[in-house]
Amino acid sequence: MRAVVQRVSRARVTVDRxxxxxxxxxxxxxxxxxxxxxxxxxxxxxxxERIWNLRIMDDENGVMNRSVAETTRSVLLxxxxxxxxxxxxxxxxxxxxxxxxxxxxxLVEKVADELRRLGADVATGRFRAEMTVELVNDGPVTILLxx
Numbered sequence: 001m002r003a004v005v006q007r008v009s010r011a012r013v014t015v016d017r018x019x020x021x022x023x024x025x026x027x028x029x030x031x032x033x034x035x036x037x038x039x040x041x042x043x044x045x046x047x048x049e050r051i052w053n054l055r056i057m058d059d060e061n062g063v064m065n066r067s068v069a070e071t072t073r074s075v076l077l078x079x080x081x082x083x084x085x086x087x088x089x090x091x092x093x094x095x096x097x098x099x100x101x102x103x104x105x106x107l108v109e110k111v112a113d114e115l116r117r118l119g120a121d122v123a124t125g126r127f128r129a130e131m132t133v134e135l136v137n138d139g140p141v142t143i144l145l146x147x
Contacts, residue, residue: 001047001107002034002083003145007056011076011135013125018132023123028074029056030135033111034083035104036097044107047147048114051075056141064141068120075115078125078133079108101128 012024031051052069059065068075081104085093098104105127115122125131 001036001039001043001111001147003047003051004032004080004083005051005054005056005143005145006030006135007138007141008076009136009138011133013076013078013123014132014134015126015129017130022126022129022131023076023078025074025076025121025123026072027138028072028076028121029054029068030076030078030133032078032080032083032133033108034080035099035107036084037099037103039099039103039107041107041110043147044110045114047145048111048118050145050147051111052115052118052120054143054145056143069118073119073121074123075120076123076125076135077108077112077115078131079104079127 008030011030014021053067056064057066057071081098084098087093112122
């Protein structure tokens with residue numbers, strides 16, 4: 001599994017060309033998650049734990065020394081198959097490394113469920129929908145995670 005984790009002061013995901021908000025948070029993490037063919041529920045749980053404990057939130061001295069678990073507890077989780085786009089040849093990315101929706105959806109849901117089990121307030125996008133993600137990257141802080 002692959003994730004792009006961004007520390008945000010706010011984030012929101014909408015569908016229906018921006019008309020319907022399906023998830024929004026204030027300060028916390030906006031996480032884009034991609035799934036590949038050999039990913040498992042165990043990897044999904046490991047990814048959730050890494051996200052939960054990633055120390056990229058500021059402490060009282062403005063140092064990235066705290067996790068979202070210790071601060072806002074807010075996570076916006078959005079599925080994004082394009083994280084497995086292969087651009088090594090040509091001008092059009094290949095999506096062959098991305099898992100099909102019937103494989104990816106339960107694994108993204110597993111990440112959300114595990115984050116909730118850990119104590120996160122999780123908002124999500126809508127799987128298989130054309131979404132618009134709006135965010136204010138705080139820092140900016142952006143981390144790539146592969147598990």
